[in-house]
Amino acid sequence: MRFVFINEKNKGGEVYLCSMQFSSSLLENAVNEFARLPGIGKKTALRLVLHLLKQDTGEVGRFSDVIARMRSEIKFCQRCFSVSDGDICSICANSMRKQEMICVVENIRDVIAIESTQQYNGTYHILGGVISPLDGIGPGQLNIDSLIHRIEKEKTEELIFALNPTIQGDTTIYYIQKKLSSSENQMPAIRMTTIARGIAFGGELEYADEMTLGRSLQNRLPVEKYVNR
């Protein structure tokens, strides 16, 4: 079987075709499956598959078993919608964490990024995206109602928005804030904050865009607080 794909531009700027021919349909199928993964081209897929081919059968069995079990057994936490081994994730089940503090994020990758900082000891709520009318994503498709319900039920004290600094992220924060203030139920006094936005550590002022630099000035910190961190 012959597979033809566009490889890359040559020096003359013309696009040429590179063909990949397989002597085994088993190998070809494996390459095609790997190439379906994001960021993996055909050549990388072939390199990964040939690497697996060099491993012993038991090792490859364990590899495929881990992937298959991850897909079939993983659950989503009923409280925060993060990935979990059970109905409730290990963060929600941890009594050492501040359960009255919720950090609102867009997706699971954000939870992993924040956890990696080891600077946060509360819980999360994964929205599953942000409001984006142009992409056809409205509030009803996100985990917003469950967040409002959770705040009402759990008597949350602080809500931290850790959404991307985009128009869509800001719209989502605004929507949730409005929804909370117009809730018919008696809402507890809740502190709402967003993560600080400003110049990246190691960044240079002259390369920062006006919005980032402007927000950094608006949200400036007392020097004692900055240097004592």
Ligand SMILES: [Zn+2]
């Ligand atoms: Zn959870």
